[in-house]
Amino acid sequence: MPFTKESVEEIASLHEEPDWLRKRRREAFEVYERLALPSKIDEEWRRVDFKGLKLDEFRAFEEPNGAAPGVPIDGAAGVLRQRGSAPGKVDLDPELAAKGVVFLPLSQGAKEHRELVEKRLFSEVRPDRDKFAAVHAALFSGGTLLYVPDFVEIEQPLVGQYWSSGGGAAVLPHTLIVAGKGAKFNYLDEFLSPSLDQPALTSGSAEIFLGEGAQVGYVALQKWGRHAYQFANQRVHVGKEATARLFNVTLGARFAKVRVEANLQGPGGMAELKGIYFASDDQFFDFHTLQDHQVGQTTSDLLFKGALRDTARTVYAGLIRIEKDSARSDAYQANRNLLLSKQAKAYSIPMLEIINNDVRCTHGATVGPIDPEHLFYLASRGIPKAVAQRMIVQGFFGEVADRIPFEQARRLVAEELEARLG
Amino acid sequence: MADLEIRDLRVSVEGREILKGVSLDVSKGEVHAVMGPNGSGKSTLSQTLLGHPGYKVEGGRVRFKGQDILELTPDARSRLGLFLALQYPIVVPGITMNNFLRTALNAHRGYDGKDKSKSVSPKEFRTLVEPYLETLRIDRTFLSRYINEGFSGGEKKRAEILQMAVLQPEMAVLDETDSGLDIDSIKYVSEAINKMRGPELGVLMITHYTRILQFIKPDYVHVMVAGQVVESGGAEVADRLEREGYAQWGEEVA
Numbered sequence: 001m002p003f004t005k006e007s008v009e010e011i012a013s014l015h016e017e018p019d020w021l022r023k024r025r026r027e028a029f030e031v032y033e034r035l036a037l038p039s040k041i042d043e044e045w046r047r048v049d050f051k052g053l054k055l056d057e058f059r060a061f062e063e064p065n066g067a068a069p070g071v072p073i074d075g076a077a078g079v080l081r082q083r084g085s086a087p088g089k090v091d092l093d094p095e096l097a098a099k100g101v102v103f104l105p106l107s108q109g110a111k112e113h114r115e116l117v118e119k120r121l122f123s124e125v126r127p128d129r130d131k132f133a134a135v136h137a138a139l140f141s142g143g144t145l146l147y148v149p150d151f152v153e154i155e156q157p158l159v160g161q162y163w164s165s166g167g168g169a170a171v172l173p174h175t176l177i178v179a180g181k182g183a184k185f186n187y188l189d190e191f192l193s194p195s196l197d198q199p200a201l202t203s204g205s206a207e208i209f210l211g212e213g214a215q216v217g218y219v220a221l222q223k224w225g226r227h228a229y230q231f232a233n234q235r236v237h238v239g240k241e242a243t244a245r246l247f248n249v250t251l252g253a254r255f256a257k258v259r260v261e262a263n264l265q266g267p268g269g270m271a272e273l274k275g276i277y278f279a280s281d282d283q284f285f286d287f288h289t290l291q292d293h294q295v296g297q298t299t300s301d302l303l304f305k306g307a308l309r310d311t312a313r314t315v316y317a318g319l320i321r322i323e324k325d326s327a328r329s330d331a332y333q334a335n336r337n338l339l340l341s342k343q344a345k346a347y348s349i350p351m352l353e354i355i356n357n358d359v360r361c362t363h364g365a366t367v368g369p370i371d372p373e374h375l376f377y378l379a380s381r382g383i384p385k386a387v388a389q390r391m392i393v394q395g396f397f398g399e400v401a402d403r404i405p406f407e408q409a410r411r412l413v414a415e416e417l418e419a420r421l422g
Numbered sequence: 423m424a425d426l427e428i429r430d431l432r433v434s435v436e437g438r439e440i441l442k443g444v445s446l447d448v449s450k451g452e453v454h455a456v457m458g459p460n461g462s463g464k465s466t467l468s469q470t471l472l473g474h475p476g477y478k479v480e481g482g483r484v485r486f487k488g489q490d491i492l493e494l495t496p497d498a499r500s501r502l503g504l505f506l507a508l509q510y511p512i513v514v515p516g517i518t519m520n521n522f523l524r525t526a527l528n529a530h531r532g533y534d535g536k537d538k539s540k541s542v543s544p545k546e547f548r549t550l551v552e553p554y555l556e557t558l559r560i561d562r563t564f565l566s567r568y569i570n571e572g573f574s575g576g577e578k579k580r581a582e583i584l585q586m587a588v589l590q591p592e593m594a595v596l597d598e599t600d601s602g603l604d605i606d607s608i609k610y611v612s613e614a615i616n617k618m619r620g621p622e623l624g625v626l627m628i629t630h631y632t633r634i635l636q637f638i639k640p641d642y643v644h645v646m647v648a649g650q651v652v653e654s655g656g657a658e659v660a661d662r663l664e665r666e667g668y669a670q671w672g673e674e675v676a
Binding site for chain 2: 376377381398
């Protein structure tokens, strides 16, 4: 069944949304109807193959069913757990609530904290970016609002967990994070579902706003089942002297098209964009990253590392953009790919767009198999080949996994990788 | 019968024959030095003994402890008790020395992640490593660093000998362990090797220079030129080399 205006109204009612938000959804739906599917003529979509994806086949939302797994980490300061497209259930440390921390399902947040949500929602991840961003904005189901007031520091991480078990539906959570001046905290989004027969349309988009001097770590761990098509946009707005550390882990879904972007808007702002992907069987992942230095004296540091097995294919394309007035900016970008089979294919396309010369910019890309000298070295010490290979892949990921902003997520990702490397 | 028997070994690299029939016998308790000029095939010999995939055996055989090892994978050769200290130890990113050494030692013990009783305990690991960290003047923080990453040339070579100390091989091939080392490092490395020397260890020391032989006294010295052993004898062969260099064999072999 195709998505309709009625489905937009239905989901807005289901979440009891205020009129302004309902109106936003309607507008986004008009964009969705107007836009064609991206074509291969467009450079960004040239290598993207969404064979088998039929947008007409999805129900607009998913009734919650199935038993969701437990909270992935211990000791979280706040947890939001969402099943299917229904609003999530929140558990927040009362001390934080007393300090003014807001942690709510997004629709409820929109109703109760219009001042936080209205001007920010879909301002960084714009519905007119493409047809998939439009459908996400029109039919986003659930999601999170996290607001941390000025100078509030949260020691333990907060967690959003999105569980889907239906198949055949659109499950489109949206995370909106607002960090006040000098706020400090870490956040983990976990997206997961079992592998099902019927395809699903999923997202896992995020807009993150950092006020002056804020320090925020955000980890997105994507473990959608192999039936899912994922289209996600994760974008951070970095204010003056603020530090954002985004870490994207893409493991699941049959198809994932993910944008990770930093919008550096304040001098002294710093964005660290790191990512890990491990693709096997016939998975297809596409990452487009952007380090957008809108003002000077900003820093960005990007490293995406992927390993591919079987007949998996990945695309990485990263752009560093330094505007005319953005002197004394410093940008680094690297993408490394490890091919674990002869049939796996990785494309890596680094790009620079530098309009100011008073900057420091480095980028690099590599695609290749495990270095046979590394294997020989480990083997010469008695380590069997299969073990050596696993160690080398873990080591390859370890170099970037060390940059996961907080310990619990580091452990979680390490365990996840270990299980998948087998 | 020697513990390591190399017979008429012929090896090619990228279609070019490098070893043209090398025979050597090395037994436990002995230290052999194989000396030769650049390009004589010394490193080809050492890499072939451990089964580096870039070297193709064209003929001959190698037996270690009575077993034909040319058919064995490099890891199986290592577990049989053969060790190679690389001429150019490589950096392996993301794997700590600690993890590397423990995994190697566990592999030697036959621990495959299941039978915990076979795995090396942290305490046992420490007792193996600590004395050699001291002898080799390696700071213990090196163990938490990635394999050879950021190590100086001398530190890399010393780390090779540390690996040897942990794995306790029966036959160690040291491929130009002395090359590029400052005199202090040579002393530390020699001290560590001399400490390991004994009836349970055979050493095949491959070197270009006689310098290290002042610190590690060989029982036998072989001269290799153009892929063949052209002379074998006792320590006096090295003394002659020290005086006369390799030129004397230039004519003979050409």
